[in-house]
Structures are given as structure tokens and as C-alpha cells.
Amino acid sequence: MPILFENVSHIYSEGTPFRYSALSNVNLDITEGKITAIVGETGSGKSTLVQHLNALLLPTSGKVTVLDRTIISGEKPKDLKGLRRNVGLVFQFPEYQLFEETILKDVEFGPKNFGFEDSEKKAKEALKMVGIEESLFEKSPLELSGGQKRRVAIAGILAMNPKVIVLDEPTAGLDPSGSKSMMNLFYDLNKKYNKTIIIVTHDMEQVFAYCDEVVVMSQGQIKLKTDVKSFFKDSSLCKSFGILAPHLIRLKDSLIEKGFKIDEEVDSIESLVKIVSRQVKK
Amino acid sequence: MNSLTLGKYIPLDSIIHKMDPRSKIIGMLIIIVSIFFPSGWIGYGIIGLSVFVVVLLSKLNIKIIFNSMKPMMMMLLFLLFINTLVIKDGDLLLDVFGFTIYSEAIFQTLYITIRLFLMIMTTTTLTATTKPLDLTLGIEDLLKPFKRFGVPSHEIAMLISIALRFIPDLIEETQRIMKAQASRGVDLKEGTFKEKIMAILSLIVPLFVSALQRAEDLANAMEARGYSPGKPRTRYKVLKMKGSDYTLIVCSLILMVSMIVLSRMYA
Numbered sequence: 001m002p003i004l005f006e007n008v009s010h011i012y013s014e015g016t017p018f019r020y021s022a023l024s025n026v027n028l029d030i031t032e033g034k035i036t037a038i039v040g041e042t043g044s045g046k047s048t049l050v051q052h053l054n055a056l057l058l059p060t061s062g063k064v065t066v067l068d069r070t071i072i073s074g075e076k077p078k079d080l081k082g083l084r085r086n087v088g089l090v091f092q093f094p095e096y097q098l099f100e101e102t103i104l105k106d107v108e109f110g111p112k113n114f115g116f117e118d119s120e121k122k123a124k125e126a127l128k129m130v131g132i133e134e135s136l137f138e139k140s141p142l143e144l145s146g147g148q149k150r151r152v153a154i155a156g157i158l159a160m161n162p163k164v165i166v167l168d169e170p171t172a173g174l175d176p177s178g179s180k181s182m183m184n185l186f187y188d189l190n191k192k193y194n195k196t197i198i199i200v201t202h203d204m205e206q207v208f209a210y211c212d213e214v215v216v217m218s219q220g221q222i223k224l225k226t227d228v229k230s231f232f233k234d235s236s237l238c239k240s241f242g243i244l245a246p247h248l249i250r251l252k253d254s255l256i257e258k259g260f261k262i263d264e265e266v267d268s269i270e271s272l273v274k275i276v277s278r279q280v281k282k
Numbered sequence: 283m284n285s286l287t288l289g290k291y292i293p294l295d296s297i298i299h300k301m302d303p304r305s306k307i308i309g310m311l312i313i314i315v316s317i318f319f320p321s322g323w324i325g326y327g328i329i330g331l332s333v334f335v336v337v338l339l340s341k342l343n344i345k346i347i348f349n350s351m352k353p354m355m356m357m358l359l360f361l362l363f364i365n366t367l368v369i370k371d372g373d374l375l376l377d378v379f380g381f382t383i384y385s386e387a388i389f390q391t392l393y394i395t396i397r398l399f400l401m402i403m404t405t406t407t408l409t410a411t412t413k414p415l416d417l418t419l420g421i422e423d424l425l426k427p428f429k430r431f432g433v434p435s436h437e438i439a440m441l442i443s444i445a446l447r448f449i450p451d452l453i454e455e456t457q458r459i460m461k462a463q464a465s466r467g468v469d470l471k472e473g474t475f476k477e478k479i480m481a482i483l484s485l486i487v488p489l490f491v492s493a494l495q496r497a498e499d500l501a502n503a504m505e506a507r508g509y510s511p512g513k514p515r516t517r518y519k520v521l522k523m524k525g526s527d528y529t530l531i532v533c534s535l536i537l538m539v540s541m542i543v544l545s546r547m548y549a
Contacts, residue, residue, distance in 0.1 A: 056461045081467055089465040096455075097462040099487035109484065113467030113477075142491065156466060 003030040003053065003164070003196070008062035010048050022048040024220045026062070030213075032164075035190050035197040037207040037228070039243065040217035046200045047092070049217065050166050053198070054087040055080050067163060085114045088162030092169045095149035098141040103132065103152050106141050110160045119159070126159035127152070130185060147178045154182075158189075164196040165189065171203065179203075183210050208232050208246040216241050229265065248272065292410045297526055298340035299411045303420030305527035310408045312534040317400050321544035326396050332537055333403050340411045350406050354398060362391045416519075418443040423521060437511050444500070452493060459488050 010023040022045045030036050038046050051057040052064050052071075059073040069083050077083075091097070100106035104123055111119035127137065130151040136144070141152055154170065167186065171179030187210050189195045201207060207214055207228060214231045216224040223241060224231075231237055235245035235253050245253075252266050260279055266272045293299075298306075316329060337344060365387040372386030409417070422439030429435055460470075468481045 051461070054465060056464060081469065084465055084467060091458065091462045091465070094462060096492050097459055097466075097484075097488050099484050099491075110466035113469075160466070 002032055002065075003067075003198075004063075004065040005029070005049075005052070006063040006065075008052065008059045008064055010045075010052070010057060011060045014060065022220055023059075026220075026222055028215065028222050028225060030196070030198060030215075032196045033190070033194050034212040035186065035199065035210060036213045036215060037211040038198065038200045038215045038217060039202065039204070039207060040223075041242070044217040045220040046217055047168055048220075050089065050168055050198060050200060053164065053166050054084045054089050056089070081114065085160055086162050087164045087166065088157035088160055089166045090154055090157050090168065090170060092172060093150075094153035094156075095146065097153060097156075098149060101140060102138050103127070103141050103144070104137040107152060107155045107159050110156050114160060116160075122159045122161060123155070126155040129158055129189075130155045131181065147174055150174065150178075151182075162195075164198065166198045168200045169202070170199065171201070171206070179206075186210065204238070204243060204246050208248070216243075290410065291413055292342060292346065294341045294411075296339060296341040296411070298336060298407070300526075301411075301530065302521050302523050302527045303412050303416040304423055304521060305523060305530050306408050306412055307417070307420050307424060309530045309534040310404050312531070312538050313404050314401055316534075316538040316541040317397050317404075319538075319541040319545040320548060321541045322548050325541050325544045326400065328540065329400055329537065330396075330403075332533070333400060333407065337403070337407055340407060342407065342410055346410060347403050347406055350402055351399060354402070358391070358395050358398070361394060362387075365391045414446040415443055418446070419517075419519065419521060434511075436515070440511070448493075448496070451496070452489070455492055456485070456489060459485055459492075 005026045005028040008023055008026040009021065012018070012020045012022055026045075026049065028049075038049065040046050048057060052059060053066055055064075055071055055077055058071060058077070061073045063073070064071045066083065067086055069077075071077050098106050100109060104120070104127070107123035107127055108119045111122045116122055124134075124137070128134075132148065132151055132155065136148075141149060144152065150170075154167075157165065165186070170186070171182050174182065183206055186197050186199065190197050199206075199211065211228050213225065213227050215222060218241070224237075232245060232249050234256075235249050238245040238249075244250075248266060248269060252262055252272060255272075255276060256262055260276055262272075262275055264271075264275060266275070313329065313333065317326075319325065321329075337347065366383050369387040369390055370382070370384055372384045372389070374382060375385055375388070376383040412420070418439045421442065422435050425433055425435030425438060460468075463481070463484045466484075468484055470478070470481050470485075473481065
């Protein structure tokens with residue numbers, strides 16, 4: 001069951017002077033079981049798009065299909081809880097949503113709301129997944145560092161064991177090692193548990209290293225949807241959208257410019273070195 | 283949040299918009315004082331007409347004024363209800379099974395309604411034509427003479443402008459946290475009493491934490507730029523009274539004097 005947007009538009013404050021069209025006529029299908037990156041400049045409608053996935057925002061016109069649910073504009077959707085239990089959405093800077101006395105209680109909050117019997121077990125598992133030690137479980141979430149808070153907040157969503165996990169800039173403001181371990185976690189969730197992952201990001205290195213598919217948005221519209229390999233074949237496609245390609249691709253392009261012949265797909269610096277050194281020895 | 287017409291600045295290009303905030307505040311105060319004189323229907327008619335002229339000059343849509351009256355409707359209905367029960371003067375208008383309505387009760391309610399309406403019309407015109415920041419500058423200047431009595435005019439103005447500045451931020455923050463918690467299964471509409479309390483708690487605690495954090499950040503940022511409340515400060519924007527400003531003050535003073543005269547005549 002794919003995730004499907006059909007002719008979806010979203011207009012904020014319709015009928016007032018502050019009317020703002022955030023999405024216009026979006027058609028998109030997101031494949032299940034893959035990691036999809038949504039990229040685009042600030043204000044291109046990425047956040048508005050992902051908030052349709054668990055019906056926090058309803059389309060002004062058009063149709064959204066997520067899992068076995070269809071949301072049609074103008075109709076009042078029923079049982080949103082069922083949808084939200086299966087589509088976990090992590091907002092930007094989710095650390096601001098923590099409120100419970102202890103970390104464990106806060107992570108349990110989601111599963112409890114959805115009537116889980118084993119919410120404590122689920123919470124502990126989720127906290128282990130994001131790398132929070134057991135000694136911290138009884139501490140106040142406000143005592144943690146920024147990065148740790150972020151992990152706890154993400155654990156709060158993972159504890160609901162959703163089928164689809166949507167992350168709005170999950171690594172913004174984290175240090176390089178923190179964001180790397182965060183991305184590895186999402187990668188594992190996808191590979192081990194076959195979760196569908198949708199990530200809004202500005203970091204092309206992450207898109208290149210972890211994602212399967214990429215959606216480019218601009219001014220409320222989908223400009224391109226393709227697989228990551230063909231998107232980063234060379235830097236020209238990125239350039240046409242005003243996106244800076246990953247280091248490796250730019251390096252490869254400038255090597256080709258200097259006369260090297262690189263036809264193979266390059267996915268790591270090592271493979272690039274191998275190809276280039278072969279040609280140097282000649 | 284679109285229903286927040288009360289006290290919202292509406293950017294338009296008009297003579298009233300360009301006026302000095304100080305004269306607008308003084309004018310508003312004088313008109314409100316005039317409204318409190320019991321000057322009868324003629325008096326209220328004159329005030330209403332004058333304020334209406336100001337609204338016309340400011341190019342504001344009269345609908346805005348009526349919209350800002352809407353929240354008062356319930357209160358006025360309640361007032362009418364109480365008045366019909368309590369006030370038993372004037373002519374008997376209605377007598378159904380011992381439930382009586384007297385003319386004075388209706389008149390009293392109408393008086394209050396008209397007074398309220400005039401006041402809201404005046405204040406809405408002020409806030410709709412004056413940027414919140416200009417308004418606080420005006421308040422600061424008007425409070426300056428009271429400084430020697432220990433009124434910290436600058437601090438009060440700074441307090442107001444910071445509070446105003448945070449309102450849209452906090453509204454946005456509330457909506458963001460509501461959505462984040464809704465993603466975790468919070469439902470503010472349904473659920474048992476205990477669940478509802480929990481839902482409200484999950485909203486209020488993060489909101490407080492972030493508001494306090496913001497306050498601290500702002501305080502630090504202000505200090506880092508050398509802000510010190512007691513020190514003398516120059517201003518980027520210097521307020522200047524023009525001919526239209528003096529006209530407004532003089533007109534509203536004339537209005538007040540005539541209201542005093544009218545109310546004497548009635549008494």
C-alpha cells in the first residue's frame with residue numbers, strides 16, 4: 001500500500017487577507033518500505049506536506065491515501081487516532097514537547113494514549129534503540145543535554161511502533177557524530193524492521209548516504225521524484241534545482257573534467273580512489 | 283486565531299495612521315471620559331458621529347468594528363437578563379405570569395450597550411491604526427512626566443512591547459506543541475476527565491518551559507547588546523506632533539466640554 005497524494009492543495013487562512021497557498025496540486029506516491037528524502041528550500045511546503053500524512057492538516061482540495069486510510073478534502077475524517085498510531089510524526093526540534101516528570105514516563109505517554117498494554121516495555125525498548133542508558137530513565141527530561149532530549153523525543157514516537165515514521169529535519173542542530181548515529185538508527189529501522197521512513201532534510205550528504213528516493217519541492221509543488229542514485233549521477237541535476245551536490249559527486253565531476261574516465265557508479269571515497277588510481281598507474 | 287480582530291493593527295495609508303501615537307492616545311482618553319458623562323441620546327449621537335468620522339478618515343472597514351463587538355454579545359444579553367430582573371422603574375412593558383419587564387430596564391441596557399460600543403469603537407480605531415511599537419513609544423512619552431513620582435515609564439513601555447512581541451510567537455508555539463502531542467495520540471476533544479487533564483498538562487508544561495527559555499534568551503541577548511534599564515537612551519524614531527494631531531486633541535476637548543454641558547442640562 002503506497003502513500004498517495006492526488007491533486008492535493010493546502011491553503012492557510014482561506015478567506016482572510018493572510019491567505020497563503022502552501023501546496024498546490026501535489027501528486028506524489030511514496031513507496032512503502034523505503035527511505036524517502038524530501039528536499040527543497042525553506043518555505044517550499046515540505047512541512048505542510050508531511051503534516052498531511054497523519055492528518056494534522058487536512059487537504060483543502062484533493063485526496064491523501066496513507067496505509068489503508070483515505071482522506072478526502074471536505075470530509076470529516078474519523079478515527080484519526082488509528083492513523084496517528086501507525087504514522088509517527090517527529091516535528092522539528094521535538095525536544096520542546098517533553099513534559100513528564102521522568103524520561104520513561106514521557107516516552108510511555110504516546111503508547112499509553114493509544115491504549116498499549118505493554119507501554120513500559122515498549123518505552124524501554126525505544127529508549128535503548130536511541131541509545132539512552134537505563135540509569136537516565138528516572139531522571140527529568142529537562143536535565144538532559146539538547147542532543148539527549150532530541151533522542152528521548154524521538155523515542156517517544158518510536159515507542160508507538162508506527163509503520164511509517166516521518167521526521168522533519170531530525171538532525172538540525174545536532175553535532176556531526178550525533179546526527180550520524182541518528183541517521184544510522186533510521187537506516188536500521190528501515191532495514192531491520194521494514195519501516196517506511198520519510199525524512200525532510202537539507203543535508204544532501206545524508207540523502208546520498210542513507211536514502212533510497214528523493215522528492216524535490218519548490219513553491220508548494222513537486223518538481224521531481226526519483227531514486228537517489230539517478231539524482232546524484234552527476235551534479236548537473238542537483239544544480240538545476242539550485243542544490244549543492246554531495247562532496248563525492250562534485251569531486252567525481254571535477255575529476256572527469258580533468259580527463260579521468262569514470263563511468264561506474266561511485267558510492268564511497270574508496271571506490272572513487274580505486275578507479276582513479278587504476279588510471280593513474282596506466 | 284483569525285477571530286482576533288480586537289486590538290489588531292491593520293496597515294492602511296490614511297491620515298489617522300500617520301498621526302502621532304501620543305495625540306491618538308490622548309484623544310482616545312478624552313473621548314472615553316466624555317462617554318462616561320450621562321449626556322443622553324443627543325450626546326451619544328454626537329460622540330458616535332465624531333468617532334464615525336474618525337473611522338472614515340482612517341479608511342478602516344466598519345465591519346472590523348462590528349466584529350470586535352461580537353465577543354461582548356453574550357455579556358450584554360446576560361446584562362439585559364439581570365436588568366429585567368432587578369430594575370422595576372418606568373413603564374410596565376410586559377407582564378407574563380408575574381414576569382415583568384419595565385422600560386427602564388431596557389433603557390439601562392441600551393445605555394450600557396451604546397457606551398460599550400462607543401468605547402470599543404474608539405479603542406479599536408486606536409489599535410487598528412497604530413503599530414503596537416508606536417503605541418508603546420507613545421505610552422512611554424506620556425508617562426514621562428510621572429517619572430518624578432517613581433513611575434518607571436521606560437521600563438513599563440519596554441515591558442509592554444516585549445509582551446506584545448511574544449504574543450504571535452506563543453500562539454505559534456502553542457499550535458506546534460498541540461500538533462506534536464496530537465501525533466502522540468493526545469485528543470483534546472474526547473476522552474475521560476483524567477485524560478483531558480493529562481492532555482492539557484502535556485500542552486502547558488512544554489509551553490511554560492519554552493516561554494521561560496525564550497525570556498531568558500531574550501534577556502541575555504539584550505544584555506549582550508548593552509541594554510541597561512536605568513541608563514538614558516536615545517531613540518531611533520522621534521515622535522513629532524503635526525497640525526492634524528493638535529486638531530484631534532482640540533476637537534476631542536471640545537467634544538468633552540460639550541458633553542459636560544449636555545449632562546448638566548439633563549441634570
